[in-house]
Amino acid sequence: MGLAVRFTGRQLQMALAILADTAILVIYLLWRPQEDHLETFFMIAAMMGLADGIWMVQMNSLVACLFQQNTESALAVKATWSSLVLASAFIMATFLCPRPRIVVALVFAGVGACCYIMLEVWEKHTPVTEHRLGNKKGVSYRACDDSCSSN
Secondary structure, eight states: OHHHHHHHOHHHHHHHHHHHHHHHHHHHHHOOOOTTOHHHHHHHHHHHHHHHHHHHHHHHHHHHHHTSTTHHHHHHHHHHHHHHHHHHHHHHHHHSOHHHHHHHHHHHHHHHHHHHHHHHHHHHHSOTTSOBTTBTTOOOHHHHHHHHHTO
């Protein structure tokens, strides 16, 4: 994924992940599994793997770029929230049928996509010299793009 980001850019990678996640959830809402649809099952699994790979790599690099002074603690907080979301999904699975869970996932995916877009817009319109998000040296997310995408 890191090599692809150099050529396509982070925004295109994230758009691909958002579209793949949305497509998967819509397929889950519309598709009725049958025994002879085995290839559809594997196609969905491949799309989920692609989207998850992009999300994990890009979100970890995003956190590392935004919180350069406190990278370890920021990644720990991200991991804590990820674990909390996973635990709540397992708890929700005991109380809700699949269809409402898919709708909840769609809502949270939409909120996450909107927040990511707001971050990109905010970062584009914020002067590079401003200090932000605990970054004491004033290095912006944009300035970090070249150094983070080259890793």
